[in-house]
Amino acid sequence: MEQARDRIIVVGAGFAGVSAVHHLLCAGVPGERVLLLERAPHVGGRAFSFVDRESGHVLDNGQHVLLGCCTSFTRLLHQLTRHPGVRFQPLLSIPVYAHGRFCSIESRRLPGPLHLVPSLLRYAHVSLDGRLRIAQAAFAMLAARPGDLDAHSFRAFLERHGQTDEVIRFVWDLVGTAILNGHADDISAGLAVESFQIGFLRGPEPSRLGLFTRPLGDLAAEAVASLQARGVEVRRGRAVRVVADEAGVTSVRLADGSSLAARCVILAVPHDQVRSVLPDGAIDRAAWLGRARYSPILNVYLEYPRTVMDADVAASFAMGGMFVFNRGRLLGDAQLDGRLLSISISAADAYRSWDADEIAREVEAAVGEMFPTAREEGASWRKVVWQPKATFLAEPGLGLKRPGVRSRLRGLYLAGDWVDTGWPACLEGAVRSGELAAAAAREDGFA
Ligand SMILES: Cc1cc2nc3c(=O)[nH]c(=O)nc-3n(C[C@H](O)[C@H](O)[C@H](O)COP(=O)(O)OP(=O)(O)OC[C@H]3O[C@@H](n4cnc5c(N)ncnc54)[C@H](O)[C@@H]3O)c2cc1C
Structure with missing residues (x-):
């Protein structure tokens, strides 16, 4: 020894x-x-990252994102790297696609949880009645003690506080699944409420999205x-x-x-x-x-012959909820800006038995719905990265x-x-x- x-x-x-x-x-x-x-x-x-042999692209095992509240991770990168490689949005802004159009979830410079109110009042993916209900759950979350909620599912908590199926699907589950890698039925209300308290409801600063600009x-x-x-x-x-x-x-x-x-x-x-x-x-x-148990995350990379996406990031409810990242732009590659996209699907259990071609086709169709040029052009290259042991399921x-x-x-x-x-x-x-x-x-x- x-x-x-x-x-x-x-x-x-x-x-x-x-x-x-x-x-x-x-x-x-x-x-x-x-x-x-x-x-x-x-x-x-x-x-981690790897070089894809076919395309030569440097890909991540999954497109990671941060929130403004991730201060320890960001500090670590600042202390240990030359250039920390994360760009934070000045204010949260995610265009969300459904029913043939985009509506954004955005922050304003207002104290939490009021910072989200203007965009949620205009959020046309849910009915007016649904939009008015969102505040009820938000205030219940802010007042709750997460430790008391651990035995319950997040859905049960939301229903108890007046949230209908459409609000759960089109608001809470979209964001919650991305943060907790589990759908509202499957995750602890305690951890979900604590995460929303820390990351979304306390104000504009912690809820800013941080996008990686380096592998x-x-x-x-x-x-x-x-x-x-x-x-x-x-x-x-x-x-x-x-x-x-x-x-x-x-x-x-x-x-x-x-x-x-x-x-x-x-x-x-x-x-x-x-x-x-x-x-x-x-x-x-x-x-x-x-x-x-583990909850899987699915990442699909698509390359298009022409620019198909203008934003840095967008979301859709297809395939149980997916986030589309403009990877070309985020990595600062002018040639691939709007052409190389990375699509992340959290809590992807439903796709365990699908083969890679099926997954790629379905994701490409969903991206085509969001961006007309993507539909017209079709992807010239596709790569599916499956991470069955992404995180534990809370x-x-x-x-x-x-x-x-x-x-x-x-x-x-x-x-x-x-x-x-x-x-x-x-x-x-x-x-x-x-x-x-x-x-x-x-x-x-x-x-
Ligand atoms: C596809 C995907 C997408 C994700 N998206 C996000 C995101 O958007 N935002 C976010 O914040 N997080 C995200 N995560 C989660 C995040 O990556 C993990 O929470 C984090 O990396 C875990 O770090 P860790 O050090 O705890 O564990 P790990 O990264 O798993 O590190 C453990 C290390 O221990 C090593 N090891 C294991 N056993 C032994 C042994 N016996 N001897 C020596 N070494 C050993 C392993 O090889 C590994 O390197 C994502 C994860 C995945 C997979």
Whole structure:
């Protein structure tokens, strides 16, 4: 075994692990004491990029977006990359297509939740009666204590507060599914209400949409390189066991049979990997890890011979709700502006059994409905990227009962988008979990 007993090992180089390492260094831990272990050939975990062989395009595994409230993630990018690669809208603005026309969901510079009222009053995808009902649910959400709602579905909460099927489908579910990767019937009202409180209802600033202007993989690689430049060792390897004695963590065993001595381990792997690596009884709420299921996200890339889309982003209710991004423009490629589109469909369970051609055809037809030139031209290239294990599904009863960063083993901490941060499974939650884990390790004298 390598002798480095003072070492802190962070397992998993997704954004939770990167954040944990960064916050250890911010707390004064010398980089040389920290080892970041990653089993995959790339860093960034579930936020990665790849070059498509056929087209040569750099694609993300899924088009990610942020909101203005994602302050920890944005700060991390500012601190660890040359150019953080996110452009925030000055005010939320999403053109939404249905029934042959676009209506926008927009913010105004007014205190929350009034910032959304002017656009929702004009939102013609729901009846006037429906529009008037939206405020009822918004105020109920602001007054609610999310912890009291976890056992109920988001739909049950909305119905209790006067929301009809059309308002749920054309307002709450469109936005809620994008944030929580689950439809209103399937997700915890507690986590949904908490997310709307944080991200949408408190005012225009937190609800601004943040669009990535660089491939995710570049951002993750640059962030990790900046940690390496501060002395952190990054090693390829799969942890198979965190080993402990009565005094606490002693080492991490790797799949190749070697062991790395450690005084402290921050385990930043996806929720379904945690139990296999830990001794029995190491963490509270371990049953949660077994119960939490994944919810898939589908991403379809379409390239057109001519410009078909003028906006940065637009939404439609086709295929259960989809967001269309002008990827060419976002990446600053003038040749592909309005021609290379990325379409994201969250909570995509319904398409598990579809083949890629079927999915691409259906998405292309939906995009053709939104943009007449797309219909006339037809896509010249299509790519379907299926992510079956995108995020955990925050089912009723699970959303707010996640494990925390501390464990029962001295020297072992947990990080990941599934850890109890009060955020849904997302980049911001991942980064916050890493920050919390590093802070706990510091508080306990390990950092
Ligand atoms: C298609 C898609 C779209 C998404 N859209 C958005 C979005 O718009 N906005 C948003 O905020 N979030 C979005 N997310 C969610 C976001 O990507 C994740 O919440 C976030 O990346 C999770 O980070 P993490 O560090 O917790 O976990 P991960 O990124 O999964 O990182 C865990 C790391 O641990 C490594 N690992 C696992 N086991 C071991 C082991 N035994 N030994 C060593 N290493 C190990 C893995 O290889 C991985 O690199 C999306 C996710 C997907 C898939």
